[in-house]
Amino acid sequence: MAITEEPSAPAVGSKGLQAGALGLVGNVVIGLAAVAPAYSLAATLGYVVLAVGDKTPSMFLLAFVPMLLVAFAYKELSQDTPDCGTTFTWSTKAFGPWIGWIGGWGLAVSAIIVLANVAEVAAIYLFKFLGLDDLAENLTAKVLLGSFFIIAMTLLSARGIVVSERVQNVLIAVQFGVLIIVSIIALVRVFSGTAGAQAIMPQLSWLWPGGLDASSIAAAIILCIFIYWGWDACLAVGEETKNPGKTPGIAAVITTLILVCTYVLVAYAVQSFSGFSEVGIGLNNPNNTDDVLTVLGTPVAGSIVASLLLLTVSISGLSSTQTTILPTARGTLSMAVYEAIPKRFANVHPRYMTPAFGTIVMGISALFFYLVLSFLSENALADSVASLGLAVAFYYGITAYSCVWYFRRTLFSSTRNLFFRGIFPLLGALAMTWAFVYSATDMIEPDYGYTAFGSLGGVFVLGIGMLVLGIPLMLACFAFGTKRFFRGETLTASTEVKVPDTF
C-alpha cells in the first residue's frame, strides 16, 4: 500500500449552490406554477359563484389584498431567517415551541388536504377528457383513480422525479393560453349576440363587492385564498434570482397582474356566457358547480378546445402537487432536525436524496384523508377546498403574526420596517383571522357544505378537525420525544439557523 497522503477534508465541488439561477421569466413561471391557475380555478370558481353570485370577479380582486399583505411577512422573515422550516421555524422563534409546532402542523395539513383535492380534480377531469363521463360520476371509479394519483405523485416526489423547468414553462403557457382563449371567445360571442339565450351582458358592478353579507364574503375569501395559494412564494425566493435587488419585485408585479387579470377575465367570461339560470349551462344549476370550466368549453369553442381545457386542468393539478409536497417535506425535515417530531423524518434517502420518509407519511395521510372524505361526503371536492382554505388561512395567519412579533423591537426604527414588518403583516394576519373565524363559525352549521356530522357541518369537522388533531399529536411528540425542542433547547429566538446541523 503506497498511498500515504494525508486524509483530506471533503471538498465541496465547484458547482455548489446555484445562486442567481433564475431570470425574470423563470421567476414568473415559478410563481405561476406554484399557484397552478387552471386547476385552482376549476376547483373553486363554481363554489365562489355559489357563495357570492355575480360578484365573483370582485372577490378575486378583494381576496388578493390579504394575500399580498401576508406575502410581505414571508419576504421579511425569509430574508432575516432563511430556513427550510419556514412557518414552523419563524413562529417558534417568535412565539415559542408550542405555537411553532402547530404552525408547522398547519402547513403539513394543507399539503395533505391539497393532495386529496388534486387527486379528486385530476381524476374527474381525466375521465371527462377520455369521454368517460359515467366514470367521472361514479364514486368507486373516481376514488380508485384519485387514490392512484395520490400514490403515484407521492412516489414520484419521494423518488426525486420533478417536473423539469422546460416542461413547467410549457405547462404554464398552455394553461394561460387555453384559459385566455376560451374566455375571449366566450366574451366575443356574448357581445356579438351569438352566445345563446342564457348569456347576459358583462357589467362593471361585478367588480364591486357591494350588497354582500359578511358570511358570503368570508366564505368566498376562504375559497379564494386557495386560488392564490403559492403566490406569496414569488417574493420569498428572492435570493435565487439573477438580480436580487430588482427581479423578484418585478416578477411579483408581473405574476400578480397575470393572475388577477386572468382570474377576473375568466370569471367575467364564465358569468356572462353561462348566465345564472338553474338549467343548462347556467351557473346556478347545481350539476355545474363542481366544474364550471368544462361546462363552458364545448359551447364556447368546440370539443377540441374543451378537451384541451380538461387535460390542462388535470395536468395542472398533478404538477402542482410537487410544488406542495416538496416544500412541506422540507418543513417536516426541519421539524425533525430540531427534534420537534420523530427523528425518522430527518432522514434523507441516500440514493434519491429526498426526505422520502416524510414524503411517504404525507402521502399515506393524504390517501387516508381522501378516502374518509370521499365516503363520508357527497361532494368531497367542495368540502376539501373549503377545509384547505381554513388550513392555509391558519398558517398564513400564524406566519404574519410571527413577523410582527419577531420584529417587534425594530418596528419603529424606520418607516419601511413599520409598514413591511408591522402594519402590512398585521393587517394581513387580522384579515386571515377574520376569514378563518367567520368561516369556521358558519361551517359549524350542518347545512354548510355537503356533509353533516349530526349537528356539525362536515367542512367544519374536517377542516378544524385536521388542525385540532395536531394538538394530541404534538402532545405525543412531547411525551415520547426527546423534549429538547419543547424545552426550547434546540430552537429559540436567538438560535442562528443557517444549516440545521444534524444532532
Add this chain to the structure above:
Amino acid sequence: MHLTVGYLATPTGDDGIALASALAKTFEASVDILLVVREALPDGHPGRPEYQELLLDRGNQWVSKAVAALAAHGVTAGSTVTVGESFAQSLIDFAEEKSSDLIVVGGARDGFFGGHTIGPVTGALLHSSPIPVALAPRGYAEDPDEVIEGVTAAVPTRPGDDNPLPFAITLASAAGLPIRMLSLVSAENLSEARSAKEVRQFQVTAAEENLVAAARALPDSPEIESLVADGVTLESALKKLSWDDGDLLVVGSSRFAAPSRLFLGSTAARILAGVDVPVIVVPRTQ
C-alpha cells in the same frame, strides 16, 4: 494510477468502495471518492437553498463514512461532494478533471437477476464514459477480495467488436498479474457456420491468434492462458467457467461505440449478468 469512485450511501455504494479498496491496493492507485448530491431545483418556495446546504452536509457525512471504510483497509482517499443534475455526467466530468484511469462504481442492488445489475447511473456510465468503468458485483462489499490476483480478458468472437486485450495486458503488467484470455462460444452463432463444431474450431483458432498477438505486444510476456468456454447459449457457456477469488474480468465496448467512448454491447451485457466477479468495461479504441 488514479481511481474515481462514484459513491452513494447505499449497499451498492459500499460494493463500489470495496472494489476500489482491492484495486487501489493491487495497483497502488490513489483514490478520490465523489458523491453527487441531487440539485434541489427552485420550486417557488422559501427554504430550498437551505435544504440544498443540508443535503451537502449529509453528503459530507456519508462520504466520510466511505473514507473511513477505505482507511480501515489501509487506503487513503480524498473525497468530494458536489451538486449535480446527473450523477453519471458529474462523475465523468470529475474523473476527466482528475485524469483518472478508472471509474469505480457498484452495480445496482435492487435488480432481481444476475451478479451485475445495471442501475440507471451505471447504465448511463456504461454507454458514454470515455474512461474505463469498473463495476463491483452486487454484494461485493460482504465478501470483498483483499487484492486482485488475476486479470481475464473477454476476447470478442465477432469481428468489429473492440478488443480489450491491450488494456488488460497493460493493467496486468502494472501489477505483475497473470492474465488469461477468454473466448465464449455458443451455438447462437450457428447461422454463420455449418456445425457447432466448426464454429468452436473457428473460435479456438481466433483465440490462438489472439494469444500470438498478445505475446507479440508484450515481449517479456507473462504467461497468457487461453480459455474457451462453450455452451448452447452464452449463459450456459458462462456457467461452465469457474472464478477464483481475486479474479477481474475485462470486456470491450460494442462496435456501436463512438471512438474513445464506452458503449456496452449486448453480449457484454449478458456477460455482466452472468458473472459475479468485478468487471471492467473498456472504451473503444480509436
